[in-house]
Amino acid sequence: MIETARLRLRPFVVPDDVAAVHAFQSREEVARWLYWEPRDEAEVRAVLESHLSRPPEAGVVYAIDLDGVLIGHANLQVGEHRQGEVGFIVNPDYQGHGYATEAAEALLELGFETYDLHRIVGRLEPRNAASAAVLERLGMRKEAHLIENEWVKGEWQSEAVYAILAREWRQARGRR
Numbered sequence: 001m002i003e004t005a006r007l008r009l010r011p012f013v014v015p016d017d018v019a020a021v022h023a024f025q026s027r028e029e030v031a032r033w034l035y036w037e038p039r040d041e042a043e044v045r046a047v048l049e050s051h052l053s054r055p056p057e058a059g060v061v062y063a064i065d066l067d068g069v070l071i072g073h074a075n076l077q078v079g080e081h082r083q084g085e086v087g088f089i090v091n092p093d094y095q096g097h098g099y100a101t102e103a104a105e106a107l108l109e110l111g112f113e114t115y116d117l118h119r120i121v122g123r124l125e126p127r128n129a130a131s132a133a134v135l136e137r138l139g140m141r142k143e144a145h146l147i148e149n150e151w152v153k154g155e156w157q158s159e160a161v162y163a164i165l166a167r168e169w170r171q172a173r174g175r176r
């Protein structure tokens with residue numbers, strides 16, 4: 001579990017968290033830029049259970065908790081060569097308050113300080129301007145814009161890749 005100024009990032013609890021996650025993962029505007037369609041409760045339950053079975057060395061997926069209300073989730077995937085990937089989803093009812101940035105910032109710290117990662121990326125469909133803005137606020141630079149590289153949901157979609165190195169992250173925060 002991780003505590004930030006306003007949030008608590010915690011492991012999921014099944015079945016308690018299923019309804020709260022379903023409340024936003026079932027929405028078209030949430031699934032729009034993701035690989036999956038809006039999910040039903042059974043799909044949400046299965047995904048949450050898969051998160052709970054993930055080995056810790058592979059990374060974490062945390063519920064984003066605001067004063068006891070589950071408002072989203074954030075993940076840090078640990079890969080080869082001391083590289084990781086950060087991701088986040090916030091319920092649209094809670095967007096626009098900096099919660100995604102705050103949660104993702106905590107996961108960058110976890111990645112660089114606990115997992116000793118060298119580099120963390122964030123990948124997204126470039127039309128997802130809100131998520132791109134979060135990555136930029138985190139100090140990540142846009143390293144690639146792959147034009148129509150994936151066939152997703154019946155259309156060619158593009159992919160933007162943002163990244164930050166551990167030394168850049170530490171320097172931006174005045175750390176050695």
